[in-house]
Each structure stands twice: as C-alpha cells, then as structure tokens.
Amino acid sequence: MFITNISLNDFRNYERLDLDVGPSVNIFYGDNAQGKTSIIEAVYVACCVASHRTNKDSEMIRLGSDGYKIKLIAEDNDGYKTELYDEYIEKPRQKRILKQDSIESRRISDYIGVCNTVIFAPEDLNIVKGAPSYRRKFLNTLIMKVSPTYVNLIGSINHSINQKNAILKTAKFDQTRKYDADLDYWDFYLADISAELIIYRYRFTQMLSEYAAKHHGDISDNSEDLKITYSSITGTVSVLEAYLSENNISNEFITRNLSQGNYERIKAILSKHILSKFRSSREYDIEKGVSSIGVNKDDIDISLNGLSMRSFSSQGQQRTAALALKLAELEIICKYTTTMPVLLLDDVFSELDLKRRVSLVSTMKNAQIFITCTDKSFIAEELSTLTEGKTARYFKVSCGTVISE
Numbered sequence: 001m002f003i004t005n006i007s008l009n010d011f012r013n014y015e016r017l018d019l020d021v022g023p024s025v026n027i028f029y030g031d032n033a034q035g036k037t038s039i040i041e042a043v044y045v046a047c048c049v050a051s052h053r054t055n056k057d058s059e060m061i062r063l064g065s066d067g068y069k070i071k072l073i074a075e076d077n078d079g080y081k082t083e084l085y086d087e088y089i090e091k092p093r094q095k096r097i098l099k100q101d102s103i104e105s106r107r108i109s110d111y112i113g114v115c116n117t118v119i120f121a122p123e124d125l126n127i128v129k130g131a132p133s134y135r136r137k138f139l140n141t142l143i144m145k146v147s148p149t150y151v152n153l154i155g156s157i158n159h160s161i162n163q164k165n166a167i168l169k170t171a172k173f174d175q176t177r178k179y180d181a182d183l184d185y186w187d188f189y190l191a192d193i194s195a196e197l198i199i200y201r202y203r204f205t206q207m208l209s210e211y212a213a214k215h216h217g218d219i220s221d222n223s224e225d226l227k228i229t230y231s232s233i234t235g236t237v238s239v240l241e242a243y244l245s246e247n248n249i250s251n252e253f254i255t256r257n258l259s260q261g262n263y264e265r266i267k268a269i270l271s272k273h274i275l276s277k278f279r280s281s282r283e284y285d286i287e288k289g290v291s292s293i294g295v296n297k298d299d300i301d302i303s304l305n306g307l308s309m310r311s312f313s314s315q316g317q318q319r320t321a322a323l324a325l326k327l328a329e330l331e332i333i334c335k336y337t338t339t340m341p342v343l344l345l346d347d348v349f350s351e352l353d354l355k356r357r358v359s360l361v362s363t364m365k366n367a368q369i370f371i372t373c374t375d376k377s378f379i380a381e382e383l384s385t386l387t388e389g390k391t392a393r394y395f396k397v398s399c400g401t402v403i404s405e
C-alpha cells in the first residue's frame, strides 16, 4: 500500500492542503516550525488513529478551528485505490469520524491496519527513557496494527475500567449500601479480558525482544545484550511463566502452536490470579475511589546486560535501543501483514551516526517513505539506497504551504 494524495483541513498549522505524493521517497524540507512534522503526523494519525506527538486530539486542531479533517488516498500494487478519512471535531461536542471509501467504520478495528505505517521520530527515545505510558503505547499500537481483535480488546478493557472506576468513586462516598455485586461483575469480566490481553502482550514482547536484540547487535557489534520483558503489575507474568516452564510449553505458547484446550487452561489460570488480585485490593480501591491495579498500569522492562536502560544507560545507548525497537516493530508488521508499511522518518537522520543510518536505510528498501529534514543535502548519501533507482520527490515546506519541486 502506498499513499498517492494527502489532504488536510485545519490540521496543526495547515488551513488547507491538497498534495499529490510519489510512490517512492518523498522529502519534505524547510526551516524549523514550518509544518514538516505536521504532514508526517497527519499521515500517521489517519492510518493509526493516534499521534506520535500527543495523546490529546484537540492539540492537532488548527488554533481557532473546531475540528480537523485528514484524507488520504492509498493504492495497492494492483492499482486498487482506498480512501481513508479521519475527522475529529471538538466543538460543539467531541466526535471522531473514521471512514474508508466514504463508508463510516463502525469499529476502530475495521479501520486501523488498512494502511499501516511505522514512524521513526525523535520521540522514540521516550520508549526507552520515558514513563511506562510511552512503552504501553508503543506495545499497544504495534499489536493494534496487526490484530483487530486486540483493538477491540483494548476498547473493552478501557470501557470496563471506566465502569469499575465510576462504581468505586460512588462507593467511596456512598456508605449507605454495598457495591460488591456491581464490582464483582466488572472484576470478573475484566479479569477474563485482561488475561487475554496479557497473553497478546507477552507473545509480542517476546518477539520484540528477539528482533530488537538482533537489530541492536547489528548496530552495536554484538557487544551488549538487549532484553525486553513484559512486567505485569498484578504479577500475572510470573504465574504464566511458572506454568509454561512446569509444563515445558514455552516455545509452543509463543509460536501459537498450543491446542485450544491448553490455551483456555492458561487463560483461566491467569484470569483466576487477576481476579484474586482485584479482590484483595478492593477495600483499598474503594477507599481511594479508583482501581489501583490492572493491565492499564503494566510496563515493559528494557534492559542492557541485565541493567534497566531507563535508569542506567547513556543517551547514546538509549537511542540505539530505541532504534532497534522500532526496527523490530517494522519487522513484526512486515511478518504479520506480509506487506511493507509506509515509513515516516521525522528528522531522524540528523540524530544518527553513520552506522545507525546504514542500519536504518538497509531495512527500508522498496518502501514508500516520507522524510522530513531541514536541509535536503543531509540525506543525499542515503537516498540512492532508499530509492533503488526510483525517483525521489522534493517538497519545500514553509509557513504551512508546501511547494512540490
């Protein structure tokens, strides 16, 4: 899938944009704060329904406007065209409209994954260095891109946590009656879907760890040992690993070669464990008026030679690990969807040394790529590898206008 046209209305500093782009490398260059990243962000948002820069959709609406619209036209290798449409309205009432070929997508899971993209941006460093929420977002978006079931699972989890929190909040202030039956209902349901979610996350974390370690080795000459592990606040991962190891089925579990019966058994064990954790924190949760544990608080640990990278690594090591993780994401998406996603490279070459640049470029052959940079001469060397003989297109960005060269 590659994008042929991008059109924007009231997105960031663009009042209007209607731009035809090329199937190979598209380079957006210009001074700072002109609107280069905003174009890449718009493509990412319209494909993945999430921004790499912000969690607040309202921030992307052009100041003074009530909503933004993004429309992308994408084409597959057989020439079949698809139109993706993402509109977010803030006033008078918050509303998001997603459409594929003018038909509204009833569920986000129908929409995400139609045109996949992977973004490489300075913000990637947050995956290694930042708060757990950055790592959760990274892992969640990766799995969402390849699994509609996971998209729905995340929706159900969020909805259930909100319901549970609303009850806990009421229970905190209303001493006149017990809320245990209502909480039992949501805890039971949440434990069940959380177990399913944890299985997804565990499998993808294992895959990430394997692929990221390989890319990390290529970039850093195999001198350090990068490991990614899933850590669940409810301790569920330990229960899972103990079961897998006792039954000697770790490999089958990760490669999905388990019987349905075995899968259901594992899910039931995890779900029972989570439920017991919910039960033992109930009193505390009612006192606080909010649930204190759940998959919405889980994290992934990124370690180098056994030491947590967030606390112990240098900025250079963190940058290499972030790049290795993103290359692992790209590899997983290619593997699952058997297509090359659209690649978005926001200002990345200026921050990488030659070795990292080579590593990046060598995985990206034959892809449609959008690159932003302040000076087009910065990427001259990489360009011939990236385009593989096809023509690169240049766009000069200044003050929210884009001129195609």
Ligand SMILES: Nc1ncnc2c1ncn2[C@@H]1O[C@H](COP(=O)(O)OP(=O)(O)O)[C@@H](O)[C@H]1O
Residues within 6 Å of the ligand: 011, 012, 013, 014, 030, 031, 032, 033, 034, 035, 036, 037, 038, 039, 059, 060, 061, 062, 063, 372, 397
């Ligand atoms: N919601 C918004 N409304 C209007 N302008 C915005 C909004 N968000 C960001 N901007 C402005 O858009 C401009 C372009 O930002 P950006 O795309 O990040 O620039 P670049 O990548 O070229 O450095 C900046 O001047 C920024 O302040």
Ligand SMILES: [Mg+2]
Residues within 6 Å of the ligand: 033, 036, 037, 038, 347, 372
């Ligand atoms: Mg920028």
